[in-house]
Amino acid sequence: MKLLRLSFILLFLSFLPVHLISQEEYNVKEHYNKTEVDIPMRDGTLLHTTIYSPKDTTKEYPILMQRTPYSSRPYGKDQFRSLISPNEYLMKEGNIVVYQDVRGRWMSEGKYDNMRAIIPKKSGNEFDESSDTYDTIEWLIENVDNNNGRVGTWGISYPGHYAVASLVDAHPALKASSPQAGIGDFFFDDFHHNGAYLLSYWRATALFGYDKTGPTTESWYDLPDLGTQDQYQFFLDVGPLSNLDEYYGEDNIFWQQLKEHPNYDEFWQSRGIIQHLDDIKPAVMVVGGLFDAEDLYGPFNTYKKIEETSDNHNIMVFGPWSHGDWARQTERQAVGNVYFGDNISEDYQRNVETTFFNHFLKKGGEGDLDLAEAYVYDTGARKWNSYEAWPPKEAEPKVFYLGDEQELTDEATDNEESFVSDPAKPVSYNNEIKAVFTPREYMTGDQRFAARRPDVLVFETEVLEEDMKLAGEIEARLNVATTGTAADWVVKVIDVYPPDAEDYEETMEHLDMDNYHMMVRSEVMRGRFRNSFENPEPFEPNKKTSVNITLQDINHTFKKGHKLQIQVQSTWFPLIDRNPQTYVPNIFKAEEEDFQQQTHTVFGDSAIEFSVIKE
Secondary structure (H helix, E strand, O other), rough: OOHHHHHHHHHHHHHHOOOOOOOOOOOHHHHEEEEEEEEEEOOEEEEEEEEEEEEEOOOOOOEEEEEEEOOOOEEEEOOOOOOOOHHHHHHHHOOEEEEEOOOOOOOOOOOOOOOOOOOOOOOOOOOHHHHHHHHHHHHHHEEEEEOOOEEEEEEEEEEHHHHHHHHOOOOEEEEEEEEEOOOOOOOOOEEEEOOOOOOOHHHHHHHHHOOOOOOOOOOOOOEEEOOOHHHHHHHHHHHOOHHHHHHHOOHHHHHHHHHHOOOOOOOHHHHOOHHHHOOOOOOEEEEEEOOOOOHHHHHHHOOOOOOOHOOEEEEEEEEOOEEEEEHHHOOOOEOOOOOEEEEEEHHHHHHHHHHHHHHHHOOOOOOOOOOEEEEEEEEEOOEEEEOOOOOOOOOEEEEEEEEEOOOOEEEOOOEEEEEEEEEOOOEEEEOOOOOOOOOOHHHHHHHHHOOOOOOOOEEOOOOOOEEEEEEEEEEEEEEEEEEOOOOEEEEEEEEEOOOOOOOOOOOOOOOOOOOOOOEEEEEEEEEHHHOOOOOOOOOOOOEEEEEEEEEEEEEEEEEEOEEEEEEEOOOOOOOOOOOOOOOOHHHOOHHHHHOOEEEEEOOOOOEEEEEEEEE
16 A cells, blocks of 8 residues: 655645745744643543733733644644734734644544534533533633633634534633534535545545544554546546555544445434534634535535524625635635635635624624624625625525526426436546645636536526526426436536636636636535435436435626536546446445446426526
């Protein structure tokens, strides 16, 4: 088995807080003292915690805390981070900033459990991530000098999940939390999308699957080396998922869990956190990227569930960002080839994030808070929108049908479009050759290459004569058939640029933006789960069958002169694993002979349901 230390380093860095601000003018060590402590949890386990306290002790400060599986490094009393807190403004104005290695990671004791299940009614020394947060806050309030008794939590990605966990049975001192790109449920975030396994995450299984033997400052795992930049060919050559056992043995606990739990059984259900977000007390600001390839389900559903069940102050911010872009300060904000505007992240950090935390942690929530219920960037018009509710109350339903002549029509037709899906020649998720852990740029990627394949169906409007603004969820209600007994269904929403579109600075040299097919939103449904994620079932060959797919929310104006296009396909490789197209109980255990070419059909009464805002 080949292992690559450099890949681990690059991947590890991709998970760290992504502040890229030059700190030459501000030295954390000159303004903060640092201490490292091991805080006891209710069961006696010690969690390693780093505390940065302002040297100016003439004032009291709130506590801002992040719990992380990615290390609270650098370790050592004389080693300082170059930037602490969610952004430079909160750092420079003074806060007590805390980082903690979660249970079982790095310098903390205990056993790690990937997405540890919440225990709703704990007794005795029972613990979960909620109680670990509670116990940590209790210790900090009692033992850290000059704190004002108010605590805030924040984090991006996995640390965002731990920020969500802090809200469940929250400590009374927890007054504000900003879960950012937080995982909501592993059957719909990161490692799965609607039950389809995200093969692109396979290498990350090394990070979360191996137990360490004790507290450590050094990594105890490595990433498999693919030996090539061509991920498509690597995974195609590997064949069935079971052949990947060559790289991960039984000691990789998470790999074994993935293989043994292909359905949404109690194992996955217990690890979802959305269902536990009832009667939340602290103020919440959910943050996400509209082009986040990793975590869209979690942020949207975290906000929506809290909005449904709680009377707290609950707001959301979604910008034109990929995973974690909002924590960077980049003058030109772009995702892949597409540019969206200048200084978007800096404006958010200064005027939204800092305002939110200061209001609840320094002002105690007194006075008016001049922040909208929902800040959502219009990724077509390239401007921020403020909404009183999300989804917007003013949005009206709009339905397109997948008609004949590759058209989106206003009425259903009796049209049928068929294509041959071959697992030996799956449709790629992009047109690039590079080995990446998370293919973030594909979220706005040019889809012309897919539109020109015979196994991708294309339906589009005429050239728009006026702007069309879509906001909110997208529902794809497909009526399909297959000659086989299993199939995946992928729906993509595309903004087709006009022939005279100009290139951006970020546009790759071999591309032009004229006729660019920008992916705005996409999603997959593993067909076996069309009726139940708990109880999968095969298709009956050649029988017309309904498959419904919820695509995550958008806020996008399709400009005059553009076209709205829908693509429908059945493979999306190696973003997701290949479906054998022959029903087997567990695709992780499928054999080579199970993978069969099949013909799939989409019927003309299939509908794509949008919400339109008329301006």
